[in-house]
Amino acid sequence: MDWDDLRVFLSVARAESLSGAGKLLRLDPATVGRRVARLEEVLAARLFAKSPQGYALTDEGARVLAHAERAEAALAAVADVQGDRGLTGQIRIGAPDGCANYLLPQVLAAICDANPGLEVQIVALPRVFNLSKREADMAIAVSRPEAGRLTVQKLTDYRLHLAASRDYIATHPALASPADLQAHRMVGYIADMIFDKELDYLAAIGAGPVPLASNSVSVQLNWLRHGAGVGVVHDFAMPSAPELVKLIPEQISLTRAFWLIRHADDGRVERLNRFADLLAQGMRREVLRLESMT
Numbered sequence: 457m458d459w460d461d462l463r464v465f466l467s468v469a470r471a472e473s474l475s476g477a478g479k480l481l482r483l484d485p486a487t488v489g490r491r492v493a494r495l496e497e498v499l500a501a502r503l504f505a506k507s508p509q510g511y512a513l514t515d516e517g518a519r520v521l522a523h524a525e526r527a528e529a530a531l532a533a534v535a536d537v538q539g540d541r542g543l544t545g546q547i548r549i550g551a552p553d554g555c556a557n558y559l560l561p562q563v564l565a566a567i568c569d570a571n572p573g574l575e576v577q578i579v580a581l582p583r584v585f586n587l588s589k590r591e592a593d594m595a596i597a598v599s600r601p602e603a604g605r606l607t608v609q610k611l612t613d614y615r616l617h618l619a620a621s622r623d624y625i626a627t628h629p630a631l632a633s634p635a636d637l638q639a640h641r642m643v644g645y646i647a648d649m650i651f652d653k654e655l656d657y658l659a660a661i662g663a664g665p666v667p668l669a670s671n672s673v674s675v676q677l678n679w680l681r682h683g684a685g686v687g688v689v690h691d692f693a694m695p696s697a698p699e700l701v702k703l704i705p706e707q708i709s710l711t712r713a714f715w716l717i718r719h720a721d722d723g724r725v726e727r728l729n730r731f732a733d734l735l736a737q738g739m740r741r742e743v744l745r746l747e748s749m750t
Contacts, residue, residue, distance in 0.1 A: 460740045462524045464491040465503065469521050472510035487748040544573035547731055550592035552655075554673035555714060556580030558693040558746075560596075563738035567731070574731075593728060594718045598654045605720040609732060612740045615691045615747060616657060616710040618703040624683040631686065631703050634662060643668045643679045643687035654712055657688035661708050692746040702750065714739065 467477035467488070474485035474492075481488065496503050503517035513521060551560055556578050564576045579592055600608055618631075620640075625631075629639045644658045644666040658666060668679050673690070680687050681699045688710065694700060716736065722728050 459527065460737070460744070461491050461495040461498070462520075462527060464488055465495055465517075465520065466524050466528065468492055468504065468511055469513055469517065469524075472512065474511065476510075483744065484748045487744065491744075542573055543567075543571040543727055543731055543734075545727065546575040546577065547594075547728070548577040548579060548592045549735075550579045550581065550595035552596065552598060552673070553580045554690055554693065555596050557674050558690065558696060559739060559742055563735065563742050566738060567734050570734075593722070594716060594732065597715045597717050598652050598712055600715050601717060607718045607720055607723055609716040609718075609736060611714040611716050611736050612743045613711055613713050614743050616688050616712065617691060617705045618661070618686060618708050619680060619689040619694065619700040620686045620703060621681055621683045621699045622701055623699070624680075624685065625701060625703075627683075633704065634707060637661075637663050637686065641668065641685035642666045643676050643685045645669060645676075646671050657710060660710060661688070691750045692743050694750040695746055 464477065464481060464483075467480045468474060471477045471480060474488045477483075478485045478488045492503065499516070499520065501516040501520075502514050503520060504511040505514050506512075549560070549564075557580065560578055564578070568574050568576060596611065600610075620628075620631075629636065631637065631640060642658060642663050642665065644663070645655060646669040647666065649671045650656050668676075668684055670676050670679075673693070676687055677689060677693060677697055679685065680689065681697050686703065689697070689700060694702075716732055718728065718732065
C-alpha cells in the first residue's frame with residue numbers, strides 16, 4: 457500500500473470533500489478522486505459514501521482511518537528523531553534522461569535544501585547502469601531487473617500520451633483514431649538503441665516507421681514542440697512544453713513505472729536508505745503534481 461494514497465485518504469476524511477482535500481494537498485479534485493479510487497481498489501473496499509453534505513467515511517473507511525492515523529504518527533516520530541541528523545556526503549544517481557530532465561532536478565533540489573551537507577550527482581544516460589562496477593550509488597530504471605545482487609524499490613507509476621504541437625495540428629490531417637497515425641510523421645526512439653522494451657512506446661500503440669528519431673527524450677520533445685510531428689510524451693514533461701496538446705487520450709494511454717535499483721550490499725548503509733526513502737516520496741509527489749496539470 458502506498459503511503460501517499462493513505463495521505464490523500466486522510467485529507468479527504470478530514471476535509472470531507474475532494475476539493476477541500478485538493479486545497480490541502482495542492483492537487484486538483486479529479487486527481488484526489490483517482491487516488492482514493494486506487495486505494496479502494498487495492499483494499500477491495502468502499503471507503504467513502506458521497507452525500508449532499510460531502511464525503512462521509514463508511515465503516516470500512518473508519519477502520520482504515522485508525523490505521524492511517526497510526527502510520528502518520530509513526531512517520532512523524534521518525535522524522536523528529538532524524539530531524540537533527542541531516543544527510544551528508546556525495547550520492548550519485550543514474551537515470552534515463554526523461555526522468556533526469558523533468559523530475560529529478562526539482563526533487564533532488566528539495567532534498568538538498570533540507571540536507572545542506574548533501575552533494576548529489578545525476579548521471580543522465582539512456583542505458584542501464586552497472587551498479588556492480590559502482591558507476592553510481594543507485595539507479596532509476598523503467599523495468600524491474602530479474603538478475604543480479606540488487607535491491608529493487610518501486611518509485612512511482614507514470615503515464616504517457618500521444619502529443620503534437622498546436623501548429624502541427626492546425627496544418628495536418630485530423631487524428632481521430634490510431635489508424636490515422638499512418639498519415640502523420642512520427643517522432644520517437646532510434647529502434648536499435650532502445651535499451652528497454654518498456655521504452656518501445658510506438659510499437660506498443662502500433663505506429664509505423666519513425667522518420668525523426670533520437671535516443672534522447674529531450675530531443676524528441678523539442679522536435680514535437682517545433683511542430684515536427686507526432687510522438688509519445690510523458691505526462692510529467694507536458695507542463696514544460698505548453699505548445700503541446702494530447703491527442704486521442706481516451707484511445708491511447710500508456711502507463712509505465714520507475715524503479716530504484718541498488719546494490720544488495722548497500723541495504724546496510726543507513727544514509728542511502730534514508731536518501732532512497734526521501735527520493736521515493738519526492739518522486740511520487742512530483743509525478744502526481746505534474747500529471748495533475750495536464
